[in-house]
Amino acid sequence: MRFVDEFRDAEQARALAARIAARCEPGRTYKFMEVCGGHTHTIYQHGLEDYLPEQVELVHGPGCPVCVIPMGRVDDAIAIAKRPEVILTSFGDMMRVPGGDGSFLDAKAAGADIRMVYSPLDALKIARQHPDRQVVFMAIGFETTAPSTAVTVLRAKAEGLANFSVFCNHVTILPAIKAILDSPDQRLDGFLGPGHVSTVIGCEPYRFIAEQYAKPLVVAGFEPLDILHSIDMLLAQLADGRCEIENQYSRVVPWDGNPTALKVLGDVLELRPFFEWRGLGFISHSALRLSEAYADFDAERRFDVPGVRVADPQSCQCGEVLKGVLKPWECKVFGTACTPETPIGTCMVSPEGACAAYYNFGRFRRQRLLQVTPR
Amino acid sequence: MCLGIPGEVVEIMTDRPDLAQVDVSGVRRAINIGLFEPGEITEGDWVLIHVGFALSKIDEAEATAAMDFLKSLGDAYADELTALRSSTID
């Protein structure tokens, strides 16, 4: 253990750290991916890597919904927002995400009516208040968020709101994990499974990771102790030669997820044949759109969108960061050309993005570490 | 946006059974409980709130622990709470 920032449960964390260290086989290294951006945030904020032995490496995964939106989709949304009759509504996290030609904030400054909302239901309310305008909700998020969009569409239909539609960018977590497992440049020993996604989908859908790829996965909570505890559970599985799906976060995540949410999701949304993920390219059956019965509320059908694929800037290495191949600070523009104020890539925008989390917390730790560690 | 904020259900709205009043750190807000079957969420329950929807039922001890943790996040939590407060869903 090197340089440790104190937090509430530091004592328990040290005890867990000792157990983790004791479980590591001499000479063996362990590489675990935390799939969810919320985990990445906790890991950097609390300096959890300092509690882990050198043998255990955490790599950051693709589970930040803002980070995986490709540039072309931002451009498409802006093209819709530029129509005079449109009010585009979006979560605050999307506002700075760069597209091929600027972000929502830039488009807003140039006159487009783009408004931040907390909930898709706030967007619905704006639609009710402005019957003369077209209100479009920019839907992003994994299975955690998609059911909320689905309920909102159901309400819009029940109310007969003809001026509301959804620009759907919901993505699903399993194909992304599969793409990473299939990627030749990544060798992983196990996964920390996403906490909130699992409240909806449950733990069973991860089974293929254990059965077909022989990797353990532990669904993990977001507190520092949850993450350390989950790493301990992964190491225990490896030590026993087991390979299972386990639920560390059972106080929030039911094993079978939320069947009501899954049903609404399945009624209103359907899988797209393929979808582009920033940095990961096209992944088949990895995203959702409105199903045929709700096509009237699909902004992609209501408005013409350019739908062009925009290549990421050459300097941007978000793809490698999202796959966990590169650490944030290994990107050439990290902290120089790319900062949270002037992001080049998406991972720098959302607080759950690996680059932003590292920029906000890890960087200072690293500087201090370099200062305090005797050479 | 991916944070879940704990709140205590103080009232199920009789005229709109898909909505509930919750108390989040002393602030009352309406949230949607349509991701649960009618009757599954009742007054006095604690829920994790995500984008204006009850996402998961939790117990009070978890709610307190989750709240302490969120406070430790600083800005990310403050922003989420400000956004929740600005929301007036109905």
Ligand code: SF4
């Ligand atoms: S530093 Fe910026 S460009 Fe580089 S990977 Fe991170 S977000 Fe992408």
